[in-house]
Amino acid sequence: MEQIFDLAVIGGGPAGYVAAERAGAQGLSVVLFESRSLGGVCLNEGCIPTKTLLYSAKVFSYAKNASHYGVYCENPAVNYQEIAARKNKVVRKLVAGVKAAMKAGGVTVVPQSAVIRGRGPEGITIDAGEESCTARNLLICTGSEAVVPPFPGLAEAAGTVVTNREILALESLPESLVVIGGGVIGMEFAALYNALGSKVTVIEMMPKILGPLDDEISAMLQKTYEKRGVEFHLSCKVTAIDGNAVVYLDPDGNEQRSSGEKILMSVGRRAVLQGYGLENLGVELAKNPAGRPYGIKVDEHMRTNIPGVYAAGDVTGFSMLAHTASREGEVAVNYILGKPDTMRYNAIPGVVYTNPEVAGAGLTEAEAKARGIDFRVVKLPMGYSGRFVAENERGEGLCKIIVGNAHHEVLGVHMMGNPCSEIIQSACIAIEQEMTLEQLREVVFPHPTVSEIIKETAFSIH
Numbered sequence: 001m002e003q004i005f006d007l008a009v010i011g012g013g014p015a016g017y018v019a020a021e022r023a024g025a026q027g028l029s030v031v032l033f034e035s036r037s038l039g040g041v042c043l044n045e046g047c048i049p050t051k052t053l054l055y056s057a058k059v060f061s062y063a064k065n066a067s068h069y070g071v072y073c074e075n076p077a078v079n080y081q082e083i084a085a086r087k088n089k090v091v092r093k094l095v096a097g098v099k100a101a102m103k104a105g106g107v108t109v110v111p112q113s114a115v116i117r118g119r120g121p122e123g124i125t126i127d128a129g130e131e132s133c134t135a136r137n138l139l140i141c142t143g144s145e146a147v148v149p150p151f152p153g154l155a156e157a158a159g160t161v162v163t164n165r166e167i168l169a170l171e172s173l174p175e176s177l178v179v180i181g182g183g184v185i186g187m188e189f190a191a192l193y194n195a196l197g198s199k200v201t202v203i204e205m206m207p208k209i210l211g212p213l214d215d216e217i218s219a220m221l222q223k224t225y226e227k228r229g230v231e232f233h234l235s236c237k238v239t240a241i242d243g244n245a246v247v248y249l250d251p252d253g254n255e256q257r258s259s260g261e262k263i264l265m266s267v268g269r270r271a272v273l274q275g276y277g278l279e280n281l282g283v284e285l286a287k288n289p290a291g292r293p294y295g296i297k298v299d300e301h302m303r304t305n306i307p308g309v310y311a312a313g314d315v316t317g318f319s320m321l322a323h324t325a326s327r328e329g330e331v332a333v334n335y336i337l338g339k340p341d342t343m344r345y346n347a348i349p350g351v352v353y354t355n356p357e358v359a360g361a362g363l364t365e366a367e368a369k370a371r372g373i374d375f376r377v378v379k380l381p382m383g384y385s386g387r388f389v390a391e392n393e394r395g396e397g398l399c400k401i402i403v404g405n406a407h408h409e410v411l412g413v414h415m416m417g418n419p420c421s422e423i424i425q426s427a428c429i430a431i432e433q434e435m436t437l438e439q440l441r442e443v444v445f446p447h448p449t450v451s452e453i454i455k456e457t458a459f460s461i462h
Contacts, residue, residue, distance in 0.1 A: 005031045007336065008126055008135030010114045010276060013040020014322040015313030016141035017098050019329030024105025026337055031135065032107050033114035033128055038098040039091075040143055041314075042322040045165045048094060050188055051353055052087040053168075057195035058355050068393040078196050080173040087168070116277035124281070124308065137308045137336050140283075140296060141329065142276060144269040144314035153241040160244050161263045164189075170262075174198055178246050178260035180238055182209035184352050186266035187221070191354040194230050201231040201258045203238060203248055205267075210352060214364045214414040217398060221358055221416060224396065233258065271295040271317040281306050286317060300342040302332035310335075324348055347431040351421045356397060359424035362412030362431040363402055374405040378461035380453065382417035387448040392418060399453045401437070403461065408436040413454065423451040437461065 007023050009016045012034030020032045037044045056078075063076035102109050112128040116138070119125070123134045146163040148154070154161060162170075164185055177193045179186045182204030194200045202209070209232065210218040222232055233250065240247040245259040271294060273285065278296075284305040285293035295317020302310045310332040313325035327343065334341035352358040368375045382388045382397025397417020404411050413427030430440050437458050445452045 003029065003133070004122055005029045005108070005133060005135040007031075007137045007139060007333075008114075008124065008133065009033065009139045009141060010116075010126070011040065011141030011143055011313070011315070012036075012038040012098075012109070013141055013143045013313060013325065014042050015143075015315075015325035015329040016040070016139070017102065018326040019139055019141070019312060019333050020107045021101050021105045022330055023333045023336070024102075024107045026333070028333075028336070030105070030107045031110060031133055032102065033110045033112065033126070035111065035113040037095055038102070038109070039095050040141075042325075043094055043098070044091060045168055046185075047322050049087045049091055049168050050164075050185075050192070052090045053083060054188065054192050054353050054355070056083045056086065057192050061195050061355060065393075078173065080196070081171055084171055114276055116280050118280045119306075138310065139302075139329065139332050140276075140278070140304075140309070140311040140315055141313045141325070142272040142315045144271050144317075144320055146265065147268045147270050148265055149238075149267060151238060151241050153243075153247075157241045157243060157263065160261075161241060161265055163265050167262065167264055174261040176260040177201070177262050177264060178203065178258050179264045179266055180246060181264075181266035181268070182206070182232070182234070183211050183266065183268065184350075186264065188353055189264055189266065190230055191225065194225065194228055195355065199229070199260070201233070201260065203233045203236050203246060203258060205235070205237055207235045209234070210358070212364070212367075213350065213352070213358065214360055214400065215366060216400070217358055217360070217414055217416045220396065220398060221352070221354060221356070224356065225354075231258070269314065269320055271315045273315070281309060283309060283311075300331075300344075301335040302328050302343060303335065319345055319348055321348065321350065344432070347428040349424045349428050351424065353421065356392075356395060356417050357419060357421045358416045359420040360412065360414035361424055361427045362410070364412060364414065365402060368402055368411060373411070375411060376403055376405055376461070377401070378403060378457055380457045380460050382415070382450070382453055384456045385448075385450045385453040388417060388450045388453065390448070391450075399457045401454075401457050401461075403437050408438060410435055410437060410440060415453070417450070417453075419450060423449075423454065426451055426454055 006028040007030045009032045024030045063073045066073045115127045117125040123136045124138045176199040179202045182202045235251040236248045238248045245257045284297045286297040296311040312328035314320045331343045349361045379400040400414045402412035410430045440458045
């Protein structure tokens with residue numbers, strides 16, 4: 001690799017491979033380092049495999065409840081090995097697609113770990129195995145890893161305690177599962193295994209599931225899954241792992257235990273900041289109020305404090321979502337190309353792929369209150385959409401719009417109900433373009449679609 005590249009990318013996840021593809025398509029010479037599979041955690045150990053499994057669970061649920069629609073399926077059953085095999089097939093197909101995109105963009109892919117050695121007269125030097133290369137610009141996209149707190153008894157429970165990586169490799173369905181952490185990842189796995197027949201328990205340190213998502217919708221989703229048999233223990237602090245049991249303190253300080261064949265550790269993710277020579281460039285890290293680094297510090301163009309060095313994706317420790325990462329990678333490439341572009345986070349959609357789905361974009365009520373914004377809330381049950389009623393027998397749902405009182409601007413939209421993951425982008429556009437409620441009302445939505453609930457909600461305020 002004696003060539004001097006215009007751009008070197010470390011990490012082949014959603015930020016890295018999208019940036020490499022965009023840069024290559026614009027004529028830049030690009031080298032991409034990825035020691036594992038292209039696609040990163042999202043494609044191989046996160047977004048895609050979990051959604052593939054969740055879709056199988058949804059099909060099984062439809063089969064079990066088909067009589068609600070006048071259709072009868074006798075004794076529907078699950079073959080978890082076949083479900084897992086299909087998940088692997090989907091991942092292989094999409095990884096192959098990313099490889100093809102890299103080839104089409106002229107991107108040089110190096111399947112090895114990269115180590116930054118420093119800056120020389122011609123650019124930044126990077127080693128990979130026994131070879132090295134130089135690049136005029138560097139984009140760091142090393143992603144994140146699961147946080148595993150050092151609970152007493154954790155080492156002795158190896159094999160029982162799993163993260164998202166290990167649980168996706170299971171070839172058989174656990175009879176019972178204890179999920180530590182009721183965030184997005186924890187709730188999606190809870191939904192998956194509950195639908196397939198496992199006994200599921202969720203233990204969450206906060207007083208609600210789904211962290212920063214809308215409080216009302218989080219509560220609605222919890223009630224839905226409680227009716228389906230999922231046990232929730234909120235405001236509980238895990239203190240130890242004892243074999244196949246999670247030991248925790250309940251809200252009154254009493255010690256409790258919940259047991260499962262498998263224990264999923266899902267308490268969050270952290271940026272990967274070690275192991276690739278970041279310190280050799282003197283890149284500044286972002287720190288929390290306690291002074292602890294949580295990611296690489298970047299500006300609105302994804303620039304670090306070092307000229308020619310950029311960072312995108314989970315490694316910034318900010319918005320750890322695949323679609324955020326891809327957009328950040330695009331912004332970095334556009335800046336390198338001299339195109340005006342900035343990264344904005346005011347309309348990043350968040351989706352929880354449970355059944356029913358949850359989706360939101362923009363400010364929640366709690367966030368608007370915390371910022372001192374004068375606002376009002378308008379909401380409607382999803383049943384006001386004819387398409388929703390036709391396709392969701394006995395289904396519950398809600399659409400909520402946060403509106404500024406001063407200018408009637410759309411500040412946030414939050415929904416529960418299928419398929420809100422597919423219609424939340426309408427809200428993203430409205431928020432991004434700073435549309436008013438009056439302008440949103442003038443948009444023509446196709447009929448009959450569930451997306452009409454957004455317009456119906458907008459008209460319900462007087």
